[in-house]
Amino acid sequence: MEYTVQKLGSLAGVSTRTLRYYDEIGILKPARINSSGYRIYGQAEVDRLQQILFYRELGVSLDRIKEIVTAPSFDGAAALIEHREKLLEKKEQIELLIANVDKTIALTEGRMNMSNKEKFEGFKKKMIDENEEKYGKEIREKYGDDTVDKSNGKLQNMTKKQHDEVTALADQVTETLAVAFKTGDPAGELAQKAADLHKQWLCYYWNEYSKEAHAGLAQMYVDDERFTAYYDKAQPGTAEFLRDAIHIYTGMKK
Amino acid sequence: MEYTVQKLGSLAGVSTRTLRYYDEIGILKPARINSSGYRIYGQAEVDRLQQILFYRELGVSLDRIKEIVTAPSFDGAAALIEHREKLLEKKEQIELLIANVDKTIALTEGRMNMSNKEKFEGFKKKMIDENEEKYGKEIREKYGDDTVDKSNGKLQNMTKKQHDEVTALADQVTETLAVAFKTGDPAGELAQKAADLHKQWLCYYWNEYSKEAHAGLAQMYVDDERFTAYYDKAQPGTAEFLRDAIHIYTGMKK
DNA sequence: GATACACCTTCACGCAACGTCAATGTCAAT
DNA sequence: ATTGACATTGACGTTGCGTGAAGGTGTATC
Numbered sequence: 001m002e003y004t005v006q007k008l009g010s011l012a013g014v015s016t017r018t019l020r021y022y023d024e025i026g027i028l029k030p031a032r033i034n035s036s037g038y039r040i041y042g043q044a045e046v047d048r049l050q051q052i053l054f055y056r057e058l059g060v061s062l063d064r065i066k067e068i069v070t071a072p073s074f075d076g077a078a079a080l081i082e083h084r085e086k087l088l089e090k091k092e093q094i095e096l097l098i099a100n101v102d103k104t105i106a107l108t109e110g111r112m113n114m115s116n117k118e119k120f121e122g123f124k125k126k127m128i129d130e131n132e133e134k135y136g137k138e139i140r141e142k143y144g145d146d147t148v149d150k151s152n153g154k155l156q157n158m159t160k161k162q163h164d165e166v167t168a169l170a171d172q173v174t175e176t177l178a179v180a181f182k183t184g185d186p187a188g189e190l191a192q193k194a195a196d197l198h199k200q201w202l203c204y205y206w207n208e209y210s211k212e213a214h215a216g217l218a219q220m221y222v223d224d225e226r227f228t229a230y231y232d233k234a235q236p237g238t239a240e241f242l243r244d245a246i247h248i249y250t251g252m253k254k
Numbered sequence: 255m256e257y258t259v260q261k262l263g264s265l266a267g268v269s270t271r272t273l274r275y276y277d278e279i280g281i282l283k284p285a286r287i288n289s290s291g292y293r294i295y296g297q298a299e300v301d302r303l304q305q306i307l308f309y310r311e312l313g314v315s316l317d318r319i320k321e322i323v324t325a326p327s328f329d330g331a332a333a334l335i336e337h338r339e340k341l342l343e344k345k346e347q348i349e350l351l352i353a354n355v356d357k358t359i360a361l362t363e364g365r366m367n368m369s370n371k372e373k374f375e376g377f378k379k380k381m382i383d384e385n386e387e388k389y390g391k392e393i394r395e396k397y398g399d400d401t402v403d404k405s406n407g408k409l410q411n412m413t414k415k416q417h418d419e420v421t422a423l424a425d426q427v428t429e430t431l432a433v434a435f436k437t438g439d440p441a442g443e444l445a446q447k448a449a450d451l452h453k454q455w456l457c458y459y460w461n462e463y464s465k466e467a468h469a470g471l472a473q474m475y476v477d478d479e480r481f482t483a484y485y486d487k488a489q490p491g492t493a494e495f496l497r498d499a500i501h502i503y504t505g506m507k508k
Numbered sequence: 509g510a511t512a513c514a515c516c517t518t519c520a521c522g523c524a525a526c527g528t529c530a531a532t533g534t535c536a537a538t
Numbered sequence: 539a540t541t542g543a544c545a546t547t548g549a550c551g552t553t554g555c556g557t558g559a560a561g562g563t564g565t566a567t568c
Contacts, residue, residue, distance in 0.1 A: 004515080004516075005515090005516075006514095006515070006516085015555080015556080016515095016516090017554095017555060017556065017557085018554080018555065018556095020517090020518090020555095021554070021555060025554095036516075036517085036562080036563055036564085037516075037517055037518090037562085037563095038515090038516055038517080038563085039516085039517090057351075057354070058351055058354055058355050059348075059351050061553080061554095062553080062554070063553095080355055080359050081359060083355060084352060084355045084356070084359070087348055087351055087352045087355065088352065090348055091345060091348045091349065091352065094313075094341055094344055094345045094348065095345065097311075097312055097313050097341055098338060098341045098342065098345070100311070100312055101312050101334055101337060101338045101341065102338070105334050105335060105338070171425070258544080258545075259544090259545075259546095260543095260544070260545085269526080269527080270544095270545090271525095271526060271527065271528080272525080272526065272527095274526095274546090274547090275525070275526060279525095290533080290534055290535085290545075290546085291533085291534095291545075291546060291547090292534085292544090292545055292546080293545085293546090315524080315525095316524080316525070317524095
């Protein structure tokens with residue numbers, strides 16, 4: 001079976017432009033070119049394209065894919081393991097961003113005050129990280145480990161540790177809440193534990209905790225459909241349940 | 255206090271190119287231009303740049319940032335909530351990628367066979383999602399909800415559910431393993447539970463489970479430093495501990 | 509044989525957010 | 539007057555294609 005660009009494109013679900021581009025960068029050349037200059041692909045190319053699309057779906061860059069599919073001896077597994085690392089880093093970075101966004105939202109919604117210094121905390125942390133990644137080796141070689149460690153040192157570890165703690169706490173909240181929700185009792189022990197965990201989680205973000213603000217935030221979880229959707233994702237009604245639990249926990253039930 | 259590009263740049267940690275670019279796109283114009291054409295920034299511009307960098311760190315596009323910082327009446331909080339949604343989506347997408355990469359790694363390392371259909375499962379899922387997002391409304395209006403739901407329907411829900419289950423399982427493995435590690439006994443009840451959870455987790459990825467392959471994979475966790483680093487992240491020695499537990503669990507301890 | 513129409517080709521610009529030259533002008537100190 | 543650090547405005551490169559434009563080809567129909 002032979003295919004022109006459009007036939008192959010619709011078969012694999014990619015545009016003709018994509019196929020021409022893959023030809024251009026040498027990642028997928030047609031089996032032959034006919035007398036009119038048309039690209040003609042065969043079965044081997046179909047297979048190869050599937051391979052390419054598979055790795056592409058994994059988020060691998062076309063450059064890397066080229067290495068994988070052109071050199072049969074190339075260690076695809078090692079490349080994937082490395083790629084996995086990058087994905088994990090990206091994920092952590094995004095989690096950090098989400099935490100910071102949450103913080104900012106809580107700030108504006110809760111009328112909390114956050115110093116500029118604090119505002120830039122995550123930002124600076126990232127810069128230190130990147131700096132370390134890029135120049136760490138060179139600087140270490142030039143000035144010795146002590147200097148570098150002193151400048152990055154403890155704050156680095158502390159914020160990293162804090163970050164780990166806070167994500168762990170967030171997971172605990174979700175899990176506890178999920179179990180508590182099944183009991184159906186927002187005043188029950190589990191629900192109150194979830195509320196308490198939620199408070200602890202909040203305290204990573206707020207400089208000053210107040211029952212009023214906590215209760216207000218809980219109400220917002222119900223009022224704002226985007227938050228509701230988040231909490232109700234697993235079990236519809238969870239956001240309301242959490243609000244009730246927190247209202248009881250804070251004694252703000254009117 | 256007045257600043258030239260480089261002074262402001264080093265103060266805020268951005269390149270001069272970035273400042274020129276921000277001027278070019280009208281997001282941060284200098285307070286004035288001196289007689290030689292130099293850009294001169296004042297305190298107001300410093301503040302504004304900090305604002306810009308703050309939102310940039312949250313991953314907001316410069317276009318969006320422009321709206322936020324130029325229109326004081328613009329609802330920054332709403333923009334952030336929306337942005338948060340996007341981040342969550344990205345995170346989920348990355349988690350899906352990681353799961354697929356894991357699957358592929360397990361496949362190549364474990365010499366398992368995965369049908370092409372299965373290979374493209376995550377890939378297709380994403381395409382359905384995107385298709386739905388882009389054309390869902392139009393198609394629904396044209397052909398009615400039934401047609402669309404039928405085509406996306408159950409498979410969609412099943413894979414989503416499966417994905418949730420498998421990530422939950424992975425978390426359980428990590429948690430159980432962490433607790434078991436403290437007991438120091440790979441033959442103990444907790445360690446064996448961790449091994450069992452690990453097997454269940456594996457079975458989401460492997461079509462056929464074998465004790466040999468399971469034990470072999472466990473050994474790889476120790477031999478490949480990248481896997482070792484992953485498992486040892488919280489507690490050094492965890493990878494070896496898991497291998498021992500799995501070797502006992504599978505009865506493959508030689 | 510002419511026409512229509514779908515399909516193919518090769519340029520080549522556009523997207524985000526800058527990095528990185530290149531060519532040239534300016535400021536302060538020696 | 540020279541040097542060296544700093545400033546300026548272009549303008550191309552990056553990634554993975556989307557989206558025309560301008561023009562040739564294949565085939566069915568009138």
